[in-house]
Amino acid sequence: MSEKLSVKTMEQFAAQGEKPEILFWVGSAGSYDDRAKKISRAFVKILNKANVDFAVLGAEESCTGDVAKRAGNEFLFQMQAMMNIEILNAYEIKRIVTCDPHSFNTIKNEYPDLGGNYEVVHHTQYIKELIDSGRLSIEGEAYKGKRITFHDPCYLGRANSIFDAPRNVLQKTNAIMVEMERNKKTALCCGAGGAQMFKEPEKGDMDINVLRTKDALETNPNIIATGCPYCNTMMTDGIKAHQKEDTVDVLDVAELIANSI
Amino acid sequence: MEYIANILFAIALTVGIGFFARNIRKLSRNIKLGKTVDTTDNKPQRWKNMARIALGQTKMVVRPIAGLMHIIVYVGFVIINIEVLEIIIDGLLGTHRVFASLGTLYDFLIGSFEILAFLVVVAVVIFWVRRNIIKLKRFIKPEMEGWPKKDGNLILYIELILMFLFLTMNAADLQLQTLGAEHYTKAGSFPISQFIAPLFEGMSVSSLIIIERIAWWLHIIGILCFLNYLYYSKHLHILLAFPNTYYGKLKPQGQLDNLEAVTKEVKLMMDPSADPFAAPAEDTVDPEKFGASDVMDLSRVQLLNAYTCTECGRCTSECPANQTGKKLSPRKIMMDTRDRLEEVGKHMDKNKGKFVDDGKQLLGDYISNEELWACTTCNACVEACPVSIDPLSIIIEMRRYLVMEQSAAPMELNNMMSNIENNGAPWPYNQQDRLNWVNE
Numbered sequence: 144m145s146e147k148l149s150v151k152t153m154e155q156f157a158a159q160g161e162k163p164e165i166l167f168w169v170g171s172a173g174s175y176d177d178r179a180k181k182i183s184r185a186f187v188k189i190l191n192k193a194n195v196d197f198a199v200l201g202a203e204e205s206c207t208g209d210v211a212k213r214a215g216n217e218f219l220f221q222m223q224a225m226m227n228i229e230i231l232n233a234y235e236i237k238r239i240v241t242c243d244p245h246s247f248n249t250i251k252n253e254y255p256d257l258g259g260n261y262e263v264v265h266h267t268q269y270i271k272e273l274i275d276s277g278r279l280s281i282e283g284e285a286y287k288g289k290r291i292t293f294h295d296p297c298y299l300g301r302a303n304s305i306f307d308a309p310r311n312v313l314q315k316t317n318a319i320m321v322e323m324e325r326n327k328k329t330a331l332c333c334g335a336g337g338a339q340m341f342k343e344p345e346k347g348d349m350d351i352n353v354l355r356t357k358d359a360l361e362t363n364p365n366i367i368a369t370g371c372p373y374c375n376t377m378m379t380d381g382i383k384a385h386q387k388e389d390t391v392d393v394l395d396v397a398e399l400i401a402n403s404i
Numbered sequence: 405m406e407y408i409a410n411i412l413f414a415i416a417l418t419v420g421i422g423f424f425a426r427n428i429r430k431l432s433r434n435i436k437l438g439k440t441v442d443t444t445d446n447k448p449q450r451w452k453n454m455a456r457i458a459l460g461q462t463k464m465v466v467r468p469i470a471g472l473m474h475i476i477v478y479v480g481f482v483i484i485n486i487e488v489l490e491i492i493i494d495g496l497l498g499t500h501r502v503f504a505s506l507g508t509l510y511d512f513l514i515g516s517f518e519i520l521a522f523l524v525v526v527a528v529v530i531f532w533v534r535r536n537i538i539k540l541k542r543f544i545k546p547e548m549e550g551w552p553k554k555d556g557n558l559i560l561y562i563e564l565i566l567m568f569l570f571l572t573m574n575a576a577d578l579q580l581q582t583l584g585a586e587h588y589t590k591a592g593s594f595p596i597s598q599f600i601a602p603l604f605e606g607m608s609v610s611s612l613i614i615i616e617r618i619a620w621w622l623h624i625i626g627i628l629c630f631l632n633y634l635y636y637s638k639h640l641h642i643l644l645a646f647p648n649t650y651y652g653k654l655k656p657q658g659q660l661d662n663l664e665a666v667t668k669e670v671k672l673m674m675d676p677s678a679d680p681f682a683a684p685a686e687d688t689v690d691p692e693k694f695g696a697s698d699v700m701d702l703s704r705v706q707l708l709n710a711y712t713c714t715e716c717g718r719c720t721s722e723c724p725a726n727q728t729g730k731k732l733s734p735r736k737i738m739m740d741t742r743d744r745l746e747e748v749g750k751h752m753d754k755n756k757g758k759f760v761d762d763g764k765q766l767l768g769d770y771i772s773n774e775e776l777w778a779c780t781t782c783n784a785c786v787e788a789c790p791v792s793i794d795p796l797s798i799i800i801e802m803r804r805y806l807v808m809e810q811s812a813a814p815m816e817l818n819n820m821m822s823n824i825e826n827n828g829a830p831w832p833y834n835q836q837d838r839l840n841w842v843n844e
Contacts, residue, residue: 336780
């Protein structure tokens with residue numbers, strides 16, 4: 144076990160009659176997936192460092208339903224959404240931050256219709272906010288001079304037009320930022336969206352993640368940065384397919400920042 | 405007898421426009437088979453989108469070469485149609501170059517029409533080369549085999565012929581003006597057709613008049629035929645791009661609609677005071693069908709999308725599934741939707757305007773499950789479309805039908821969904837362990 148993290152649940156806040164600044168929506172991947180759990184930990188390290196008074200729902204959190212909705216199961220999605228909204232509203236949550244662009248998109252865009260109105264920010268936006276307001280300073284130079292290319296998650300970039308926040312944050316590490324030929328609005332998907340993460344791909348001549356990592360490798364990077372736990376898995380597998388796992392790292396923006404503070 | 409040409413012209417015009425109107429009514433009837441959607445919100449933004457995307461062609465120039473060529477043909481098409489107005493007035497009234505009295509402005513107009521016509525010829529030739537010699541990947545995908553390929557070329561040939569007729573007409577006119585023929589008063593400037601005119605040197609006035617008249621008549625009849633060809637081709641986009649961009653999605657691309665029928669049922673399920681054994685209310689209607697298995701289950705905007713698609717294939721060339729050899733092609737989704745809608749329309753024509761089940765549907769007979777499940781919902785196709793078509797929304801509607809009406813999801817997805825139902829995560833972990841990551 145690495146360093147001790149300070150994490151309080153909403154239940155604890157409520158018991159003390161207090162309210163957090165922000166709710167950290169961990170998401171299913173961030174809670175259970177071994178690789179994504181490291182991203183959750185890195186982000187909490189940042190929150191702790193910046194003295195952010197945040198809460199998590201813990202066992203009261205449940206899947207947003209995004210993946211069910213995109214698989215076509217609107218029933219399951221709305222059940223999940225309404226259960227989550229009931230809890231979020233009971234705690235009078237106003238502001239939510241998440242490391243998962245899928246949760247981000249669903250809570251931000253699809254929950255309001257069902258009675259859940261919150262300000263939702265992606266963790267890269269929130270980190271930028273912490274840096275801009277002077278609450279977080281990046282002093283480490285772990286990545287100085289390293290070549291970093293950022294892979295835009297579909298549900299952050301194209302779906303919600305957030306392109307600059309992750310790039311601005313990464314720039315603070317003094318790394319050399321290199322862009323893939325297909326980036327921002329024309330970025331290629333990693334292959335995990337729309338419930339693909341949970342099934343084998345249909346018959347084809349290549350896997351999408353292998354194609355996308357090829358895009359990334361063409362920039363000759365030391366690090367492929369992502370802002371989505373699913374992209375992270377797909378790109379990590381893609382790097383292995385290209386046998387580059389020894390020379391190229393796949394890291395979340397939160398991890399890169401956590402290592403630089 | 406002296407009015408015979410005017411009468412013939414009036415008849416041609418009436419038949420041409422009348423037939424076109426009939427097809428437009430059919431098109432509108434077919435689109436209305438779809439479900440209504442509320443598109444009355446945010447009108448200023450909708451008009452802005454139409455001006456920017458359809459009129460301003462902003463999304464075409466994302467690919468600069470095709471974009472520039474397309475703007476030439478588009479501007480040429482729109483501007484040269486001012487000439488058609490003159491042709492119609494001349495044809496009906498028996499005048500010749502009725503706008504000639506505009507003087508220098510007329511010279512300027514005819515001169516620019518000619519230059520545009522020449523540029524259109526160049527662009528059309530380049531388009532043809534891209535389709536037939538270079539064979540750009542997106543033009544030779546499986547769904548383009550047969551009629552779609554022919555259709556694409558036919559449009560280019562018609563445009564080429566129309567421009568050729570226009571320039572021939574002007575060249576003969578110029579030669580007649582030079583010879584001082586009766587009725588052919590000096591009017592217009594001919595920067596392009598002056599190079600064709602020398603071919604007519606030495607010809608008599610009467611043969612020149614015949615050439616000029618033939619070119620004039622073929623030009624206008626060609627335009628009327630082209631107008632009527634639209635409904636049978638992929639070329640409807642020249643008209644439908646405008647309403648389609650108006651009705652296009654305004655919400656963030658990532659936002660899918662929430663099915664209202666489901667909301668009602670879920671709310672009832674979660675309401676602790678609801679009586680599960682209560683008799684259904686008097687006014688209960690049959691439960692709505694969830695998702696789409698045929699065109700009638702889609703929305704009117706989605707059906708308009710299908711008629712608007714001009715099969716350019718930008719969606720398919722950006723699609724990650726298609727790029728990696730999967731069967732899915734967003735363009736095919738749109739083409740299939742239109743083909744099926746046309747088939748349904750023809751059935752209705754045969755059955756006095758009523759649709760009788762023909763044993764076929766969009767799902768299965770046109771679009772396979774394999775195509776639908778290959779989509780990553782990444783929105784690349786939506787982003788790529790120059791006229792705001794949303795193939796993803798149709799894919800999602802059809803997945804909804806597969807899952808909620810047929811329980812026909814791939815097995816792994818069924819496992820994932822039962823995990824969510826049982827423990828609130830797509831993986832089989834205990835919900836009580838959600839916070840274990842903190843101390844690992």
